[in-house]
Amino acid sequence: MSRMLLIWRKSLNVVMLTLTGVAAFGVVAVLFLILGYLVWNGGKSLNLDFFTQLPKPVGETGGGMANAIVGSLKLLLLAALMGLPVGLMAGVYLAEFGGKTFSYVIRYTTDLLNGVPSIVIGIFAYSLAVLPVRHFSAVAGGVALGIMVIPITVRSTEEFLRAVPGSLREGAMALGASKWRTIATVVLPAAKGGIITGVLLALARVAGETAPLLFTAFSNRFWSPGWGQPIASLPVMIYTYAIAPYDDWHRQAWAAGLVLLALVLVANIGTRVVLSRGGGGRST
Amino acid sequence: MGATTHGNNATAARLAPQVVMSDKTSQASDKDALVRFEISDLNFYYGAKQAVFGLNLKIPKNRVTALIGPSGCGKSTFLRTLNRMNETIRNTRVVGQILLDGQDILQMDVVGLRRRVGMVFQRPNPFPKSIYENVAYGLRINGFQGRLDDLVEHSLRRAALWEEAKDYLHNSAFALSGGQQQRLCIARALAVDPEVLLLDEPCSALDPVTTAKIEELMFHLKDSCTMAIVTHNMQQAARASDFTAFMLDGKLIEHSETSKLFTTPTDPRTEAYITGRFG
Ligand SMILES: Nc1ncnc2c1ncn2[C@@H]1O[C@H](COP(=O)(O)OP(=O)(O)OP(=O)(O)O)[C@@H](O)[C@H]1O
Numbered sequence: 001m002s003r004m005l006l007i008w009r010k011s012l013n014v015v016m017l018t019l020t021g022v023a024a025f026g027v028v029a030v031l032f033l034i035l036g037y038l039v040w041n042g043g044k045s046l047n048l049d050f051f052t053q054l055p056k057p058v059g060e061t062g063g064g065m066a067n068a069i070v071g072s073l074k075l076l077l078l079a080a081l082m083g084l085p086v087g088l089m090a091g092v093y094l095a096e097f098g099g100k101t102f103s104y105v106i107r108y109t110t111d112l113l114n115g116v117p118s119i120v121i122g123i124f125a126y127s128l129a130v131l132p133v134r135h136f137s138a139v140a141g142g143v144a145l146g147i148m149v150i151p152i153t154v155r156s157t158e159e160f161l162r163a164v165p166g167s168l169r170e171g172a173m174a175l176g177a178s179k180w181r182t183i184a185t186v187v188l189p190a191a192k193g194g195i196i197t198g199v200l201l202a203l204a205r206v207a208g209e210t211a212p213l214l215f216t217a218f219s220n221r222f223w224s225p226g227w228g229q230p231i232a233s234l235p236v237m238i239y240t241y242a243i244a245p246y247d248d249w250h251r252q253a254w255a256a257g258l259v260l261l262a263l264v265l266v267a268n269i270g271t272r273v274v275l276s277r278g279g280g281g282r283s284t
Numbered sequence: 285m286g287a288t289t290h291g292n293n294a295t296a297a298r299l300a301p302q303v304v305m306s307d308k309t310s311q312a313s314d315k316d317a318l319v320r321f322e323i324s325d326l327n328f329y330y331g332a333k334q335a336v337f338g339l340n341l342k343i344p345k346n347r348v349t350a351l352i353g354p355s356g357c358g359k360s361t362f363l364r365t366l367n368r369m370n371e372t373i374r375n376t377r378v379v380g381q382i383l384l385d386g387q388d389i390l391q392m393d394v395v396g397l398r399r400r401v402g403m404v405f406q407r408p409n410p411f412p413k414s415i416y417e418n419v420a421y422g423l424r425i426n427g428f429q430g431r432l433d434d435l436v437e438h439s440l441r442r443a444a445l446w447e448e449a450k451d452y453l454h455n456s457a458f459a460l461s462g463g464q465q466q467r468l469c470i471a472r473a474l475a476v477d478p479e480v481l482l483l484d485e486p487c488s489a490l491d492p493v494t495t496a497k498i499e500e501l502m503f504h505l506k507d508s509c510t511m512a513i514v515t516h517n518m519q520q521a522a523r524a525s526d527f528t529a530f531m532l533d534g535k536l537i538e539h540s541e542t543s544k545l546f547t548t549p550t551d552p553r554t555e556a557y558i559t560g561r562f563g
């Protein structure tokens with residue numbers, strides 16, 4: 001009887017181990033499948049023209065997405081300018097100052113904001129920044145992406161600031177530093193690596209957003225000078241090109257996907273390298 | 285006594301140099317020592333919980349005062365009231381009077397107070413900066429104008445770290461060993477030239493050799509600095525301090541010259557503690 005039980009237990013062990021192992025392998029496999037497919041398809045249609053040329057008129061093959069690459073960068077810059085200051089400061093407030101109830105309310109609200117579907121944020125930005133002026137614009141797109149950047153920045157900033165040992169704060173204050181001085185000169189530098197990583201993650205998250213841009217920044221087949229015109233972006237271009245009935249456009253959509261991914265990766269790795277060389281911090 | 289002519293008698297007496305007098309708790313007979321800190325009827329509360337009860341103590345100038353007592357008796361709490369570090373904890377309350385050179389510290393600007401009363405913590409807590417920047421930190425935030433290099437070197441020398449660190453000044457402080465980090469923290473505290481240095485178990489994470497170095501350093505610092513040190517090490521208290529205060533359950537039980545307290549304690553609880561029968 002107990003022999004049966006032992007066998008049963010052992011086989012259950014093996015089954016569970018196999019199941020979880022397969023699932024774990026599946027996760028990795030899916031990621032590499034996507035990556036591989038993207039590199040395979042995108043790499044084929046990627047050439048210098050893609051980075052330097054404007055889209056060709058419908059019917060002609062060739063051309064590139066120079067305007068969409070610049071457009072995505074401009075939109076991210078706007079999102080960073082609008083979302084990061086709010087997110088960073090709110091994160092500092094939560095980690096260093098907030099009382100119990102108020103902090104709880106902020107934290108809860110931030111989580112809710114994080115869960116709001118991006119299309120809803122798009123509608124909000126539309127009524128805020130498009131309806132009043134009656135045209136799509138880069139600024140409207142920046143507003144939408146900026147709002148999405150806030151909650152991720154708040155939570156990651158708070159988390160990394162909390163991870164800074166209290167003994168460092170005490171050390172600075174024991175030398176006569178005020179609370180603000182302590183935060184600015186000791187706590188923030190100590191958490192710098194983590195905070196920047198969090199910011200990058202937030203920007204990377206919104207870099208691929210399409211829905212909120214469709215009716216804020218819209219798109220543009222030409223250069224969009226300044227900040228008040230509709231502007232092209234890689235995700236919206238991918239969407240438009242992927243559903244179009246032309247093979248050449250499909251290829252370009254793959255290439256755009258690859259470029260988008262590469263942008264995010266380069267930014268991420270670049271910052272890590274700079275941070276680890278900068279020394280001082282414990283980011284290494 | 286050369287009392288000043290203005291003000292009422294109490295202030296005049298406070299402003300005049302004071303001598304440690306014998307009283308119930310302080311039986312110091314070292315008549316040359318002036319008082320740096322005078323603590324009267326000090327009570328301290330963490331929320332509703334009281335951690336220090338009616339404490340009276342005089343900390344003499346240019347001497348080392350050791351605070352001993354079992355874990356949780358309130359040594360750190362008491363030490364941290366002296367530079368008002370406890371204010372950084374929510375819901376705390378101080379009742380009583382603490383005079384630094386006759387001035388009520390609770391009325392003082394806290395930044396000025398902490399500049400005069402430095403602190404070294406139990407665990408070394410160097411900032412994630414270079415060795416140089418760690419030492420210069422206190423000077424920078426106090427708007428020091430002048431040659432930082434000289435003062436950094438001077439402070440590192442005083443903390444007996446210069447020889448080991450001089451070639452690595454711009455490397456991260458985290459690359460130092462624990463004992464070196466603790467001496468760096470002492471150098472950092474010394475850089476702003478404090479009148480008082482509070483040390484909360486500064487040697488508890490250190491080996492005997494480094495501990496000896498720090499004790500020697502304390503001996504030399506007496507020329508320019510008043511020190512109060514919390515320690516669990518009876519030998520250290522006996523070796524390195526001039527006066528010793530024994531605390532139990534938030535109360536000061538006995539305070540006298542170290543030689544006296546360790547040889548002829550008056551309270552049976554003190555004797556029980558120093559002979560290792562409890563705590
Ligand atoms: N932040 C705090 N909040 C509430 N109570 C505290 C806090 N810090 C200390 N206490 C309490 O105050 C009392 C004195 O603590 P304190 O840290 O001063 O003891 P200590 O003598 O330094 O002990 P040790 O030798 O272990 O360091 C203890 O009962 C402790 O539980």
Ligand SMILES: [Mg+2]
Pocket residue numbers: 359360361484
């Ligand atoms: Mg303690």
